[in-house]
Amino acid sequence: MILSPFEWTMARRYLLPGRGEAFIALVAGLSLVAVALGVAALVIVMSVMNGFRAELLDKIVGLNGHAIIQAYGGRLDNWQDVLARARATPGVVxxxxLIEQPLLVTYNGRVAAIQLRGQTSDDIARLAPKVTEGRIADIAQGANAVAIGARLAENLGARVGDTITVINPVGRSTPFGTVPRQVAYxxxxxxxxxVYDYDxxxxxxxxxxxxxxxxxGDTIGMIEVTTIDPDRVQAIxxxxxxxxxxxxxxxxxxxxxxxxxQALAVERVAMFTVLSIIVLVAVFNILSSLIMLVRAKTRDIAILRTMGASRRSIMRIFMAIGVVIGLxxxxxGLALGFVFLFFxxxxVNAVQFVTGQNLWDPKIRFLTELPSRSDPWEIAGIAAMALGLSFVFTLFPAMKAAKTDPVQVLRYE
Structure with missing residues (x-):
């Protein structure tokens, strides 16, 4: 929508408050603030939801791969053949x-349920960037050493160099029953x-x-597979x-x-729908402020019509006002959203300090920090939605202004 110098001058004049128009200016200002808050809320929530999914996927895939080949009965015999076929599949990186088995561990009188993972030396070496204490190189075949999660170490009160005992309920049989197998590491x-559950x-x-x-014996439970694209893993x-x-x-x-x-996907759609209502309410405020402006400027519109202004020009003037407020x-809102995401x-830390509440408990939310990942296309969609609604909701008051009959308005002037 291209405005002529005359139309832009009148739109700019009506955007600025005049005498007796403070209330109209207040409503327009509130409309601008409401649109900004709605857009900011959408940007923040959607970016955090995207970040949560992406971080969770990165951490889970980083430890588990994109897929697993699970043996029936938990035991995969002649697994070397299956491993060779998996590696030869196009698209497999x-x-x-891999071996996974739930067991128990004890240390200094404390007992905890664990998930035992047997991995190759190359896969264990990939954990090096995640190590907070000790050396991952010490976890070698025959070294009788293990790597454990940080939260598990805290719960057991154990540190690097301490010896823990792993208990396998399936032990040796005796005349008095099965004795669990206990091995110190x-x-x-x-x-x-x-990811809290892993750590x-x-x-x-x-x-x-x-x-x-x-x-x-020489069996494993599963084979971990990583592909070139996690979103195409089924097809690969x-x-x-x-x-x-x-x-x-x-x-x-x-x-x-x-x-x-699936819970994240449902929550993401629900949050987008609910927060979009804020933008919808904001553009209703734009509608109401423009209706009041049209009623307040009815005489001015009539005079402009008698001076030669066309209905289309009047319509463009008031549409420009609404679009400028929405823009x-x-x-x-975009600026507020990006500033909030940066800090x-x-x-979160400031709110936790003031309230004394832990707002980001990793036991509940899996991750240790509030993640964020903005999708440029999604941000563009949010901005387009806000601008589109602002444009649509200016049509009625703009058409109302364009239909003003100068004869009727100025009859008794």
């Missing part, structure tokens, strides 16, 4: 054998992935040591599934964490 490293339960050791502890691994018929099944990251990611509110953790 990495495939590694030295803590060689403490890691922090950033609170995982104990990692080389595969041969895990096989010895579990007395499973589809040719492999017929070759595993009767032996194993493929589960991708979405199926493994289905409840979590200013949208720009302000988001400081804001």
């Amino acid at each position: 990495r495939a590694s054998p 030295r803590i060689g490293a403490v890691f922090e992935v950033g 609170n339960a995982f104990v990692i050791m080389p595969i041969p040591d895990a096989q010895t502890l579990l007395m499973s 691994l589809a040719p492999l599934q017929p070759q595993l018929q009767g032996r194993a099944k493929i589960y991708d990251w979405g199926e493994i964490n289905a409840q979590l990611f 200013a509110g949208t720009a302000t 988001r953790q400081s804001v």
